[in-house]
Amino acid sequence: MNVLVTGAAGFIGFHLARRLAELPGYTVTGLDNLNDYYDPSLKWARLRELGITRQDAVRGRLVASASLPGFRFIALDLADRAGCERLFAEGAFQVVINLAAQAGVRYSLDNPYAYVESNVVGFLNILEGCRHHRIDHLIYASSSSVYGLNRQMPFSTSDAVDHPVSLYAATKRSNELMAHTYSHLYGLPTTGLRFFTVYGPFGRPDMAYSLFTKAIKEGRPIKVFNHGRMLRDFTYIDDIVEGIVRLIDRPPMPGADAEAALTRPDTSTAPFALYNIGNNKPVELLEFIRIIEDTLRVKAQMEMLPMQPGDVEATFADIDGLRQLVGFKPSTPLEVGLPRFIRWYEDYYG
Numbered sequence: 569m570n571v572l573v574t575g576a577a578g579f580i581g582f583h584l585a586r587r588l589a590e591l592p593g594y595t596v597t598g599l600d601n602l603n604d605y606y607d608p609s610l611k612w613a614r615l616r617e618l619g620i621t622r623q624d625a626v627r628g629r630l631v632a633s634a635s636l637p638g639f640r641f642i643a644l645d646l647a648d649r650a651g652c653e654r655l656f657a658e659g660a661f662q663v664v665i666n667l668a669a670q671a672g673v674r675y676s677l678d679n680p681y682a683y684v685e686s687n688v689v690g691f692l693n694i695l696e697g698c699r700h701h702r703i704d705h706l707i708y709a710s711s712s713s714v715y716g717l718n719r720q721m722p723f724s725t726s727d728a729v730d731h732p733v734s735l736y737a738a739t740k741r742s743n744e745l746m747a748h749t750y751s752h753l754y755g756l757p758t759t760g761l762r763f764f765t766v767y768g769p770f771g772r773p774d775m776a777y778s779l780f781t782k783a784i785k786e787g788r789p790i791k792v793f794n795h796g797r798m799l800r801d802f803t804y805i806d807d808i809v810e811g812i813v814r815l816i817d818r819p820p821m822p823g824a825d826a827e828a829a830l831t832r833p834d835t836s837t838a839p840f841a842l843y844n845i846g847n848n849k850p851v852e853l854l855e856f857i858r859i860i861e862d863t864l865r866v867k868a869q870m871e872m873l874p875m876q877p878g879d880v881e882a883t884f885a886d887i888d889g890l891r892q893l894v895g896f897k898p899s900t901p902l903e904v905g906l907p908r909f910i911r912w913y914e915d916y917y918g
Contacts, residue, residue, distance in 0.1 A: 569816070572661045574599045574646060574694070575668035576618070577611035579772050580709070580763070583809050584665065586618060589639035591813075596638055597630070597659055600668065601645035605675065605682075606773050613916070614770055615641065646690030656697035663816055666694050666708040669740075672774055673713060673878045676735040687739035688746075695750045703756065705819035707812060710744055710760040712801070712846065712883045713737035722884040725762070725834035725842045734878035744842060751838035757819035758839070761812070764846030764885045768805030768905060769912035777802075777906065780860055780868070781913050789869040792853065796872065799850040799882035804900035804908075811845045814894035834889070846885025847898045856902065863907045 571588055575581035576598025589596045598618065602611055602625075612622055619633030620641045628651055633639040644651045646668050670676075670686040691708070698706045715723045717731040732738045747758040767777045783790045820841035834842040861868050875881070890896040 569593060570595045570597075570660055570662050571816070572597045572599065572655075572659060572664045574664075574666045575709075576600050576641060577602055577615050578667060578671075579614075579768075579770060580766055580805065580808060581667040582614035582618065582770060583768070583805050584667065584812055585639060586636070587809050587813060589618070589633070589636040591638075594638050596640070597655075597661070598639065598641045599644050599646075599655070600641075602643055605670065605672070610770070610773065617770075646693055647685050649693055652693040652697055656701045659701075661701070661703060663705045663707070664694060664698055664703050665812065665816075666691065666706065669709060671736070671772070673734045673736050674876070675774075677878060680735050683735050683739045687736075688742055691743050691746060695746060695756070698756055699750055699754045705816065706747070706756060706758045707815060708743060708747060708758065708760055709740075710762045710842070711737065711740040712762050712764045712844070712885065713880075714741045714744070714762060715883070716880070721882065722848070722886040723762075723844060724886040725844060725889060726832045729833065733880065736878075748836060748838065748840050751820075751836065751840035755822075755839060757821075758841070759815055759820055760842045761815075761845045762842065762885075763808065764801040764803050764844065764883055766803050766805055766808050768909050770916075771805070771909060777856075777860070777909060778913070780857060781864070781910055782917075784860060784864055784866050784868045787866075787869075789871045790857070791873055792857070792870045793873050793879060794875040794881060796852075796854045796857075796870070797881065798853040799884065800853065800856065801846040801848065801850045801883045801885045802856065802902050802905070803845070803847040803885075803898060804905035807847070807898040807900055808845060811890060811894070811896045814896060815890075818894060843890040843893075844885040844887050845890060845896070846883075846887060847900075847902075848885050848887045849898075849901075850882060850884045851902050856906075859903060859906045860910065863910045
């Protein structure tokens with residue numbers, strides 16, 4: 569199996585690329601543009617785990633890993649149309665897993681163009697590469713943020729998602745619609761995964777679990793929005809990776825009847841599928857903070873603030889679709905996963 573993983577220096581992409589490269593029979597090409605949305609040194613630290621150093625990585629050139637025989641890497645921006653065309657022409661990929669994106673809800677309020685360039689233009693280049701090179705299966709990252717103002721819990725892929733509350737969410741919903749178009753027009757099998765608050769070692773420093781850990785350790789107050797009245801479906805990285813791996817050789821097949829395809833956004837006559845991938849167990853924000861406090865043995869100073877623009881009060885994943893298809897069942901409770909992250913944090917940041 570020859571697989572392209574985009575966003576390979578990112579949090580989820582790194583963990584997935586490492587897992588696949590260690591499996592027998594897989595050849596993995598990792599791609600990342602190594603932007604400075606957050607400190608690039610963390611991205612380079614992830615790449616070092618994959619056997620790629622700064623000296624090795626020359627933009628636009630494939631380099632082999634020094635430690636993982638099944639892995640190679642290319643520094644490339646998905647918005648680089650010509651570069652992507654060359655990569656697909658030379659790569660002979662069978663499966664593409666697109667995890668590259670401009671992430672972050674709050675950042676999109678001040679930097680909207682970065683989201684369209686990466687998440688829309690970049691995704692179009694992925695779709696075109698898959699179309700012209702007859703990729704067997706495209707798996708791509710969507711987000712729980714697409715549910716926007718939806719109040720029905722748990723979030724189901726059969727729910728309407730027409731009211732996003734951030735540009736980030738709108739670009740992710742756009743990806744789902746673009747993927748369906750290519751599935752319908754060209755028979756490209758596409759699977760979209762709506763991730764729910766992924767956390768774990770090597771996690772992004774802009775995420776709440778990292779920001780809270782850093783502030784509490786340094787004796788600074790943490791910002792608690794909506795006065796703590798929030799629920800999140802925190803999902804440990806190993807569970808996410810396991811779900812993706814199980815899907816690789818399960819491309820969607822056409823076959824839904826036309827009536828069902830017209831009434832449900834996750835159903836189509838084309839080879840198209842959407843799944844939630846989460847822990848299926850939302851946790852109160854204050855309980856989340858308590859686990860960090862207990863692990864660090866430090867009491868948090870909390871600055872209670874109102875809800876900020878682009879945020880939602882609760883997320884809760886209905887994962888029945890993925891459970892029925894591949895037996896996906898998260899096995900890492902927050903009480904186990906969060907201390908694992910904190911141990912990594914203390915080791916990495918000293």
